[in-house]
Amino acid sequence: MATLVGRASKQALLRAHSSIIHQKANLSFKNLSKGKKWAVAAFGTLTAGGVGLAVALNTAVLASDLTLHPPKYPWDHAGLLSALDRASVRRGYQVYKQVCAACHSLEYMYYRNLVGEIMEEDEAKAEAAEIMVVDGPNDQGLMFERPGKLSDKFPKPYPNDEAARAANNGALPPDLTYIVNARHGGENYLFSILTGYCDPPAGVEVREGLHYNPYFPGGSIAMAQALYNEIIEYDDGTPATTSQLAKDVCTFLRWVAEPEHDTRKRMGIKAIMIFTVLLTSAYYMKRAKWAPLKTQKIAFKPR
Amino acid sequence: MGVNTVSIATKIYQTLFRRTSTFALTIVVGTLFFERAFDEGTGYIFDRINAGKQYKDLKKQLELRAAKEE
Numbered sequence: 001m002a003t004l005v006g007r008a009s010k011q012a013l014l015r016a017h018s019s020i021i022h023q024k025a026n027l028s029f030k031n032l033s034k035g036k037k038w039a040v041a042a043f044g045t046l047t048a049g050g051v052g053l054a055v056a057l058n059t060a061v062l063a064s065d066l067t068l069h070p071p072k073y074p075w076d077h078a079g080l081l082s083a084l085d086r087a088s089v090r091r092g093y094q095v096y097k098q099v100c101a102a103c104h105s106l107e108y109m110y111y112r113n114l115v116g117e118i119m120e121e122d123e124a125k126a127e128a129a130e131i132m133v134v135d136g137p138n139d140q141g142l143m144f145e146r147p148g149k150l151s152d153k154f155p156k157p158y159p160n161d162e163a164a165r166a167a168n169n170g171a172l173p174p175d176l177t178y179i180v181n182a183r184h185g186g187e188n189y190l191f192s193i194l195t196g197y198c199d200p201p202a203g204v205e206v207r208e209g210l211h212y213n214p215y216f217p218g219g220s221i222a223m224a225q226a227l228y229n230e231i232i233e234y235d236d237g238t239p240a241t242t243s244q245l246a247k248d249v250c251t252f253l254r255w256v257a258e259p260e261h262d263t264r265k266r267m268g269i270k271a272i273m274i275f276t277v278l279l280t281s282a283y284y285m286k287r288a289k290w291a292p293l294k295t296q297k298i299a300f301k302p303r
Numbered sequence: 304m305g306v307n308t309v310s311i312a313t314k315i316y317q318t319l320f321r322r323t324s325t326f327a328l329t330i331v332v333g334t335l336f337f338e339r340a341f342d343e344g345t346g347y348i349f350d351r352i353n354a355g356k357q358y359k360d361l362k363k364q365l366e367l368r369a370a371k372e373e
Binding site (some may be wrong): 004076079081082083084085086087088116117118119120235236262265266270273274 | 324342345346348349352353356357358360361362364365368
């Protein structure tokens with residue numbers, strides 16, 4: 001019985017019906033009727049026009065025409081395999097701590113993150129011990145203050161967003177942990193913002209409490225210029241010019257946003273080398289395996 | 304190639320690759336050495352490209368500065 005069914009189905013599968021063989025695709029534009037040609041042409045035009053319109057509208061939505069776009073600066077770490085300049089990151093930490101930390105938090109940074117990255121353990125411990133942290137409750141159920149430890153977060157300048165707004169004319173100083181990745185242009189934008197303050201051009205009104213900065217979308221920023229020549233003194237004796245301070249704090253914030261930066265690039269070298277070998281051999285194997293098929297003509301001949 | 308002289312490739316094949324057991328062992332041991340050499344090599348390249356920029360370089364500088372202050 002099974003053999004019968006098998007034979008029957010095999011017959012059905014293999015028997016060439018003339019209708020199948022002579023079937024012809026009728027998809028050519030030439031063979032269409034006049035009306036259908038018109039319909040296809042109209043459909044094509046409408047689609048292309050619609051896509052064009054969508055692109056144009058989308059471009060227009062980026063209404064930052066009056067904003068200055070930041071130039072690209074030659075960062076030490078900009079190369080495909082370039083590590084962060086740790087001396088610069090360390091100076092940047094000093095700038096953040098002495099200037100920016102008055103208004104901006106680094107919510108996701110702990111003191112332990114500094115160890116082995118820009119300072120030794122005992123130095124980081126001393127850094128942490130400079131702040132007071134509320135801990136507890138103790139055995140009387142009371143909260144108490146103690147010096148910071150490596151496991152503590154960086155201190156926040158304000159207890160909450162409302163307090164931050166109240167102290168800054170209603171504007172919220174954003175958390176800086178991921179700010180480099182959160183802004184178009186990354187550290188180029190940050191550097192431009194920090195060094196780009198200037199007098200507003202004639203005819204441009206800047207509201208009370210705001211400051212003119214051509215790189216900030218809209219032109220008026222609630223943050224006053226924070227960096228000036230010699231505003232702090234560097235540990236390593238580097239002259240603390242405005243641009244040096246800005247460059248260092250940008251490098252520091254890149255490291256904060258991307259602590260795995262150097263490891264990632266170190267692995268990049270390995271990945272490039274290994275994948276070059278693997279891809280080449282995969283390509284070679286594909287060619288080798290397909291060669292017999294590609295050089296033969298295979299015909300299906302029923303019966 | 305004479306009858307008694309065996310090429311190196313043949314020798315390697317006969318001693319290492321011919322039997323599955325030795326073949327697998329060759330891969331395991333080979334991986335060990337390859338990975339070590341590869342890590343060292345790429346690490347060296349990275350350190351050359353980034354000479355003076357990494358934490359180990361900063362650490363040396365910090366120690367120098369601390370020594371000078373004393």
